[in-house]
Amino acid sequence: MNKRRLTAASYGHFSIDILNSSVAIILTLAATRFNLTIAQIGFGAMMYQMFAAMSQPLFGGLTDKLNGRWIGAVGVAWTAIFYALASFMPNYPLFITLLMIGGLGSGAFHAAGMVNASAAGGNKAATATSYFFLGGQVGLALGPILAGVVIGSIGLAGMPLMALLAAPAVTMMILHMNDALPAAPQHARSASQSQGASRSHSGAAILITAFVLFILLRSGTAQGYATLLPKFYESVGYSAAQFGLMLGLFNFAGAMGTLIGGYLGDRFNRRTIMIAASILSVPFAYAMLYVGGFAYIATAILAGVLLSMPHSLLMVMSQELAPNRRGLAGGLVLGFIFASGSFMAWLQSIAAEQFGLLTVLSVVAFFPFFAGLVGFALPSDRKSRPAMVAASPSPSGAGN
Secondary structure, eight states, X not given: OOHHHHHHHHHHHHHHHHHHHHHHHHHHHHHHHHTOXXXXXXXXXXXXXXXXXXXXXXXXXXXXXXXXXXXXXXXXXXXXXXXXXXXXXXXXXXXXXXXXXXHXXXXXXXXXXXXXXXXXXXXXXXXXXXXXXXXXXXXHHHHHHHIIIIIXXXXXXXXXXXXXXXXXXXXXXXXXXXXXXXXXXOBOOOHHHHHHHTSOHHXXXXXXHHHHHHHHHHHHHHHHHHHHHHHHHHHTTOOHHHHHHHHHHXXXXXHHHHHHHHHHHTTSOHHHHHHHHHHHHHHHHHHTTTOXXXXXXXXXXXXHHHHHTTHHHHHHHHHHHOGGGHHHHHHXXXXXXXXXXXXXXXXXXXXXXXXXXXXXXXXXXXXXXHHHHHGGGSOOOOSSSOOBOOOOOOOTTTTO
């Protein structure tokens, strides 16, 4: 395992997701200054995520062409610069426009970072990918907490201070993510895989549909909660620091879930893990809307862990389907996760104007149950892992 490459990618993910996860908090706190409705908060969050998401296949293809070089560091620097500049804008259209332009850097980083992390893992791609997403999830957890404290105290003028947190990550990626990626490991084809290759196009269509539905339903809950929980907790009387901490706890639990999912995915049937985690998350995601104190801590942790367990497994599945186009495949799937989740969150924000936030979020909590049912149509890897075809050894210094 190339620890330097993996550390650079994971720390970059940590840094950029601090900025990404603070956007919903920032929009909530900026609602008074710019006179925003719930639907406008949801729309702003959606547009930021859309710019980050829709650009990922493009940057994934560019990552493949550049063999992993430069894209990650440039992406994090780009997002940090525009994130800081947005704080100086005098009105909401200019403010959200600069945030959206900054979102392109997030799309560039995620496409490149994911490929570098997976490549760094060698034969333990799921474990390495889970460390990469662990970094991101920890950033997602700290982002709302920092935004609640810093921006809640000094206003949008605190955004440039938060952007400075990305500087060490840019330096690390310039140093350790600019050598060429190692060749993708080649997996020996099992008998079941050989039979699967000769199946009709209808089987492929079912598989693609299952992937799309699973991602759509799971992302609808994850992104809907990330976008709307700050406004919900503010509406019931919590301060910015309090609801930032509450959302941070939920996101930090998600970091643990991503790591657990990747660890289990290298050892057991990935599809079973994805189905079980999705269905089991429902009662805890629902309960965390109605409880407080220690009960909230327990339910938020369990909901965060279970909702996030399938994340790295989806990424590894997509890259194994296209080993020579890892950036493009990962960018397509990760971009769709962000885009579909942000679009669903926007629809939820519109519905909340009519039916109330609590009602809408209570319904959204049940989406992962249906994702779990769809999961039965995903590919099953009942064997521990396919036998590896011998690959050329990596350079002697690559694993340190």
